[in-house]
Amino acid sequence: MIVKYYVDTSVFGGYFDKEFDKITKELFSQIERDKIVILYSEMTETELMTAPERIQSFVRNLNPESIEYIEITEEAVQLADEYVNEKVVGKTSREDCIHIALATINRADVLISWNFKHIVNLNRIRGYNSVNLKLGYPTIEIRSPKEMIDYEEE
Numbered sequence: 001m002i003v004k005y006y007v008d009t010s011v012f013g014g015y016f017d018k019e020f021d022k023i024t025k026e027l028f029s030q031i032e033r034d035k036i037v038i039l040y041s042e043m044t045e046t047e048l049m050t051a052p053e054r055i056q057s058f059v060r061n062l063n064p065e066s067i068e069y070i071e072i073t074e075e076a077v078q079l080a081d082e083y084v085n086e087k088v089v090g091k092t093s094r095e096d097c098i099h100i101a102l103a104t105i106n107r108a109d110v111l112i113s114w115n116f117k118h119i120v121n122l123n124r125i126r127g128y129n130s131v132n133l134k135l136g137y138p139t140i141e142i143r144s145p146k147e148m149i150d151y152e153e154e
Contacts, residue, residue, distance in 0.1 A: 004068065005031065006039040006103035008112035009047040011145055012055055020114055020145070026113070027145040032063065041102045042072045043095060068106075071085055076101040082135065088127030093118045100128050110141040112148055119142045 014020035015028065031038060040059075080097035081096055083089060089097060096118040103111040113119040120142055129139040 003034070004037045004039050004108050005105070005148075006041070006099070006106070006111040007044070008099045008111065008113040008115065008119065011112055012044070013051060013057055014114045014145065015058055015104060016052070016054055023076065023149060024114075025144050026149050028083075030108055030148070030150055031066065032140050033080035035066065038062070038067050039070055039103065039106055039108050040067045040101065041070045042052050043098045043102060045069075047095070060065070070102055072098060072102065073105070076105055079104065079131075079135065082131050086127065086131050088124055088131060089118050100140065100142075101152065104128075104132055104137050107138065110143050110148065112143055112145055114144060116144070 009028070011024060014024035017024075029115065030036075048059060076098060079101035080094060083097040083100060084091055084094055094109065099113070100119065111119070118124060125140075125142045128142070132139055
């Protein structure tokens with residue numbers, strides 16, 4: 001069975017952030033070792049256009065066989081708008097909602113993010129999943145990279 005992780009922009013940036021780099025590097029090592037597919041979205045690509053070159057270079061050098069590119073669709077935009085309409089988050093977090101919607105629609109096994117304010121937050125996760133269930137979508141697992149590390153191998 002192929003495992004798919006939707007990795008949002010914050011995780012790519014975390015690779016070079018002193019606070020998050022150790023865990024983020026371990027996550028990417030685990031993804032490579034376990035042959036996990038990264039769902040890489042048009043939204044992430046757009047956000048990374050303004051990122052420092054070292055982050056863009058890191059993403060460009062990922063194994064292309066482990067990446068599945070997904071485009072922003074009208075369905076994803078509508079689902080994201082519904083998260084905002086249901087007040088899971090405010091209008092200023094619409095881009096975060098598009099990440100959630102894309103991960104949901106593309107059946108990611110888990111969405112991974114370092115964004116604790118708008119994404120990896122128990123109340124927000126419950127809100128996203130409430131909207132998903134109401135509209136007939138599956139629930140989405142949302143975790144930080146720290147929660148995804150396989151500590152049993154250490």
